[in-house]
Amino acid sequence: MSASPEAAANGSNGVAPPLVEVRGLKKHFPIVKGLFGRTVGTVYAVDGVSFHIDPGETLGLVGESGCGKSTAGRTLLKLLEPTGGRILLNGKDITGHDAEQMLPYRRRMQMIYQDPYASLNPRMSAGEIVGEPLIIHRIAAGDERRDRVAALFERVGLRPEHMASYPHEFSGGQRQRIGIARALALSPELVVGDEPVSALDVSIQAQIINLLMDLQDELKLSYLFVAHDLAVVEHLSHRVAVMYLGRIVELTDKTSLFEMPLHPYSEALLAAVPIPKASARSRKRVILKGDVPSPINPPSGCHFHTRCLYAMARCRQEVPELREVVPGHFASCHLHDGGVKFPLGELVA
Amino acid sequence: MNQEVSLAEAAENPEVTPGENLLEIDDLRTHFFSKAGVVRAVDGVSYAVRSGETLGVVGESGCGKSVTALSILRLVANPPGRIVGGAIRLEGANLLDLSESEMETIRGNEISMIFQEPMTSLNPLMTVGRQISEAIALHQRLGPREAMEKAIEMLRRVSIPEPQRRAHAYPHQLSGGMRQRVMIAMALSCNPKVLIADEPTTALDVTIQAQILELMRELQEDFGTAIMLITHDMGVVAENADRVVVMYAGRKVEEASAKTLFENPGHPYTRGLLGSIPKLDVAARIDTHRHRLNEIKGIVPSLSHLPAGCTFAPRCEFATEACRTAYPPLIEHRPGHTIACWHADRLLAEAS
Numbered sequence: 001m002s003a004s005p006e007a008a009a010n011g012s013n014g015v016a017p018p019l020v021e022v023r024g025l026k027k028h029f030p031i032v033k034g035l036f037g038r039t040v041g042t043v044y045a046v047d048g049v050s051f052h053i054d055p056g057e058t059l060g061l062v063g064e065s066g067c068g069k070s071t072a073g074r075t076l077l078k079l080l081e082p083t084g085g086r087i088l089l090n091g092k093d094i095t096g097h098d099a100e101q102m103l104p105y106r107r108r109m110q111m112i113y114q115d116p117y118a119s120l121n122p123r124m125s126a127g128e129i130v131g132e133p134l135i136i137h138r139i140a141a142g143d144e145r146r147d148r149v150a151a152l153f154e155r156v157g158l159r160p161e162h163m164a165s166y167p168h169e170f171s172g173g174q175r176q177r178i179g180i181a182r183a184l185a186l187s188p189e190l191v192v193g194d195e196p197v198s199a200l201d202v203s204i205q206a207q208i209i210n211l212l213m214d215l216q217d218e219l220k221l222s223y224l225f226v227a228h229d230l231a232v233v234e235h236l237s238h239r240v241a242v243m244y245l246g247r248i249v250e251l252t253d254k255t256s257l258f259e260m261p262l263h264p265y266s267e268a269l270l271a272a273v274p275i276p277k278a279s280a281r282s283r284k285r286v287i288l289k290g291d292v293p294s295p296i297n298p299p300s301g302c303h304f305h306t307r308c309l310y311a312m313a314r315c316r317q318e319v320p321e322l323r324e325v326v327p328g329h330f331a332s333c334h335l336h337d338g339g340v341k342f343p344l345g346e347l348v349a
Numbered sequence: 350m351n352q353e354v355s356l357a358e359a360a361e362n363p364e365v366t367p368g369e370n371l372l373e374i375d376d377l378r379t380h381f382f383s384k385a386g387v388v389r390a391v392d393g394v395s396y397a398v399r400s401g402e403t404l405g406v407v408g409e410s411g412c413g414k415s416v417t418a419l420s421i422l423r424l425v426a427n428p429p430g431r432i433v434g435g436a437i438r439l440e441g442a443n444l445l446d447l448s449e450s451e452m453e454t455i456r457g458n459e460i461s462m463i464f465q466e467p468m469t470s471l472n473p474l475m476t477v478g479r480q481i482s483e484a485i486a487l488h489q490r491l492g493p494r495e496a497m498e499k500a501i502e503m504l505r506r507v508s509i510p511e512p513q514r515r516a517h518a519y520p521h522q523l524s525g526g527m528r529q530r531v532m533i534a535m536a537l538s539c540n541p542k543v544l545i546a547d548e549p550t551t552a553l554d555v556t557i558q559a560q561i562l563e564l565m566r567e568l569q570e571d572f573g574t575a576i577m578l579i580t581h582d583m584g585v586v587a588e589n590a591d592r593v594v595v596m597y598a599g600r601k602v603e604e605a606s607a608k609t610l611f612e613n614p615g616h617p618y619t620r621g622l623l624g625s626i627p628k629l630d631v632a633a634r635i636d637t638h639r640h641r642l643n644e645i646k647g648i649v650p651s652l653s654h655l656p657a658g659c660t661f662a663p664r665c666e667f668a669t670e671a672c673r674t675a676y677p678p679l680i681e682h683r684p685g686h687t688i689a690c691w692h693a694d695r696l697l698a699e700a701s
Binding site: 058064065171173174201202203204205206207209210213228230231232234235236237238254255257258259268269270271272273274275276277278280281283285287288289291292 | 409410524526527554555556557558559560562563581582583584585586587588589607608610611612621622623624625626627628629630632633634635637640641642643644645646648649
């Protein structure tokens with residue numbers, strides 16, 4: 001049997017290595033107060049997260065606000081210094097690399113942001129924004145750069161004539177296309193999308209989702225798709241990791257997550273998603289009580305026990321490990337300690 | 350027009366039989382006058398909210414759904430905005446004929462509104478108990494102590510734990526979900542006939558959204574309030590609305606019962622919207638690489654430079670010369686199912 005949950009979670013039994021892998025990743029933020037910057041507390045934003053992403057694969061990272069999903073994405077790219085754990089790109093440990101050492105790796109990992117209004121420099125033309133990475137990494141200059149940028153514009157569905165226009169002249173969907181073109185300029189292998197479609201209207205959202213999927217097919221990209229909208233995540237992803245207060249509570253392929261949620265939080269999250277169908281009104285479902293607790297003083301034991309319908313005495317004390325409950329299906333819940341329990345409700349019924 | 354029914358008479362007969370039109374919006378036109386031209390935010394919209402029902406109003410940003418709501422309460426900033434035509438009738442009386450002070454007795458009392466971001470609509474310098482009790486004292490002429498008691502009772506009704514204690518909390522001390530509960534408590538404290546909820550759960554997490562929507566359903570049963578639920582989220586509409594109005598570029602393009610709208614949508618825009626949303630159950634089972642969403646091409650037109658003819662025609666896969674020439678009339682194709690599309694008959698026939 002596998003030695004550690006990380007190794008098992010990554011399923012790397014001598015087959016092709018994953019493109020990227022994180023093991024026990026932690027990102028804590030100190031809360032400093034007063035003139036002398038005294039540390040008065042810690043935000044456990046990401047607290048021991050392990051996953052991998054294969055070449056050409058999309059891993060969805062889903063959870064509610066404050067669960068640490070965006071921080072996990074940023075720490076993976078080392079836009080934030082990890083507090084603990086390891087980040088491996090093609091098996092090579094990049095956790096301790098400084099900015100200079102990171103430079104060759106930056107080309108391979110890019111990011112798309114949520115807000116297409118805030119993430120583009122308003123003083124640069126769209127062409128300059130998309131071409132800037134080519135300057136920084138000394139990849140192309142002059143006409144060659146121009147041609148490359150024009151090709152990127154076409155690739156994401158923008159007209160090259162608009163290269164001289166400024167961000168405010170574009171609609172929200174078009175701006176998101178500019179952000180995607182910028183991310184693709186360096187031909188990355190991994191793209192982290194942090195809520196890339198959640199600021200867009202639904203008709204535009206569909207255009208961008210289709211574009212992201214086409215680009216993945218064509219360029220064999222790997223995605224870490226960070227989002228709160230479970231339907232969008234399920235649509236785009238191959239596997240999905242559900243986060244709650246800094247930890248992954250369930251990780252499996254998207255169909256298993258929907259058909260057989262093994263963590264009570266995933267079950268509640270699935271039940272809470274409104275379904276746009278006529279039959280949706282009569283749906284029976286679990287409604288979670290209470291709010292998400294603060295990641296500053298997370299509850300003891302299983303972080304979810306304060307809202308869990310099935311919480312037992314031990315859930316208050318013991319942190320459940322993320323275990324492979326069913327082959328390929330990981331969950332961190334004491335309910336499955338004596339073997340897999342599904343449906344979860346059997347226990348309380 | 351029903352202007353002979355005065356507001357006073359209506360107030361004397363508050364009993365409205367279920368299903369009767371409580372609030373009618375009739376050919377409403379709200380325009381904004383800017384240097385760049387006239388923005389026709391709401392351009393001839395008519396619909397009615399019936400007693401005891403939830404009417405869903407859906408559409409994307411800029412379709413005019415929120416401006417319609419603000420027009421009902423006469424809260425559109427003037428300048429630049431102005432209601433240039435139409436009528437808004439509450440139990441027959443046209444609100445557009447009322448003076449500002451008469452309007453103040455309507456707002457919060459007869460028609461209440463809750464907004465997307467409760468933090469911006471609550472006073473950060475006042476405890477939530479005082480904010481609610483002020484509204485109660487003002488509209489129901491109660492003393493401060495009685496009003497506060499009623500405020501605490503309302504906090505209990507919206508399932509805020511320890512309402513006595515929470516009444517003394519300031520808005521920033523509450524979570525987003527709790528603030529929205531406070532807004533709902535305040536909105537319902539004077540037992541309004543109509544509650545306008547403008548994207549009430551858009552800023553909330555999905556598990557909290559489920560709580561708030563359930564609360565609204567429960568309170569509707571208890572109070573019998575008619576709800577106008579404005580949202581961009583088709584899932585929220587499907588699970589909460591009895592009837593649905595779909596808006597596009599300042600106009601109503603379709604109206605139907607929720608069941609009909611989701612089973613047999615008639616307008617190409619409605620169909621496009623429904624096709625463009627990933628559905629959880631479908632998304633979970635399809636092959637990630639083979640299923641494209643049915644996107645609507647292009648973008649919403651500028652409201653100051655609307656295309657001639659049907660405003661959706663430039664994005665519509667069914668558009669013909671007729672569509673580019675004249676705007677289609679709203680026609681009731683089946684009982685209760687109204688569509689503004691030259692091709693609606695054909696599309697409905699194909700679907701069934």
